Amino acid sequence: MRVMVVGSGAREHALAWKLRQSPLVDALFVAPGNAGTAAIATNLPIRANDIPALADAAQQHGIDLTVVGPEDPLARGLADHFQDRGLLVAGPTAAAARIESSKAWAKEIMAAAGVPTAACRTYVDLDAALAAVRSAQPPIVVKADGLAAGKGVVVAATHAEAEAAVRDMLGAGTLGEAGRCVLIEECLTGQEVSLLAMTDGETIYPLLPACDYKRVGDGDTGPNTGGMGAYAPVPAVDAALQQEIVARIIEPTVTEMRRRGITYRGVLYAGLILTADGPKVLEFNCRMGDPETQVILPLLDGDLAALFDGVARRRLSDVPAPRWHDGAAVGVVLASGGYPGSYATGYPIHGLDRLPEDVIAFHAGTAMGDDGTVVTAGGRVLTLVARGPDISDARQRVYAAVPGVEFTDMAYRQDIALRETQPRAAARG
Numbered sequence: 001m002r003v004m005v006v007g008s009g010a011r012e013h014a015l016a017w018k019l020r021q022s023p024l025v026d027a028l029f030v031a032p033g034n035a036g037t038a039a040i041a042t043n044l045p046i047r048a049n050d051i052p053a054l055a056d057a058a059q060q061h062g063i064d065l066t067v068v069g070p071e072d073p074l075a076r077g078l079a080d081h082f083q084d085r086g087l088l089v090a091g092p093t094a095a096a097a098r099i100e101s102s103k104a105w106a107k108e109i110m111a112a113a114g115v116p117t118a119a120c121r122t123y124v125d126l127d128a129a130l131a132a133v134r135s136a137q138p139p140i141v142v143k144a145d146g147l148a149a150g151k152g153v154v155v156a157a158t159h160a161e162a163e164a165a166v167r168d169m170l171g172a173g174t175l176g177e178a179g180r181c182v183l184i185e186e187c188l189t190g191q192e193v194s195l196l197a198m199t200d201g202e203t204i205y206p207l208l209p210a211c212d213y214k215r216v217g218d219g220d221t222g223p224n225t226g227g228m229g230a231y232a233p234v235p236a237v238d239a240a241l242q243q244e245i246v247a248r249i250i251e252p253t254v255t256e257m258r259r260r261g262i263t264y265r266g267v268l269y270a271g272l273i274l275t276a277d278g279p280k281v282l283e284f285n286c287r288m289g290d291p292e293t294q295v296i297l298p299l300l301d302g303d304l305a306a307l308f309d310g311v312a313r314r315r316l317s318d319v320p321a322p323r324w325h326d327g328a329a330v331g332v333v334l335a336s337g338g339y340p341g342s343y344a345t346g347y348p349i350h351g352l353d354r355l356p357e358d359v360i361a362f363h364a365g366t367a368m369g370d371d372g373t374v375v376t377a378g379g380r381v382l383t384l385v386a387r388g389p390d391i392s393d394a395r396q397r398v399y400a401a402v403p404g405v406e407f408t409d410m411a412y413r414q415d416i417a418l419r420e421t422q423p424r425a426a427a428r429g
Contacts, residue, residue: 036363
């Protein structure tokens, strides 16, 4: 099987890393990839949003299966274009990807399917949205309807903050088309969890639950980012709760889309919050999560290529359900100083060749310098991941490895998965 992965982040490096282990995969390509994927696959210099060029490359290289990492090309119709040209792709059509590209439509699907989620109203008029904010009780959640690269959600502690967010989106148009419609939503409390599931529109295979950290600073301070770290599995989500989430959230959503003539083929990512009234949906995504993928795939004891092939061919039931290694995985993102604001790139990265064998470096914003060294080329540069018999051990291993990697202005959170180790420490006295 000749496989192409679309994307350039640590998620795509993790996908390529796991696909490379499959006996089914004879050749592996990543478009556009990064310095890490170049070591295990053939990078193709094609932007993830250049859909015609990606399809041309798939035909030229005899690609049997394409796996799509980021959401934007899916929302733009990559799967539709590939299918029209007779190319097999594991990813939802643009109609199905609306589950992420339009939060308002996702709410409509959830309401029709009876899926538990936060109460909200949708607005396109600035004055109406401001009136709704003024009548709401803080904290107030303001969401842009469309794709906003992780910048479309504001949890406002005061009316003034919520009003500023609404004015930015609907008034000033800071998010462009993504913010021309906004959702004013109740703020739910509880632990946030990501549950990803592979589906061909009928069969559903849940993956391990994971927790990610969106804010840039320790203690969940500072602005939101694409994700600063993650861990899996999640002790709060046992087998019974996972089964409940699939039955009450994932299955009804897939069924409701199918009822509307939309067959969902790909990974459906449910961003959840575990409230006192049970799990509720914060948002849906139409692809693998980043950085969740980086901690889920090292725990997968099975053939990722076979699973994605089953998804793409609508024959997932013919593939054994995923099995999992014992233990846990913890991932820490090493970022450029200043991220998610302005930052400099082009700094040499040292120490990657000296990492312990039990620590994996998944590349994101990296490139090959003129002298052949790996240099920084983005905001999130690397995700270091370690496995261990439990979360505490995996966390200790990955943080022990962090100082061995160096580049100018390197920044990272020091509290990834810490909350899962503190109760155990207290119990031991």
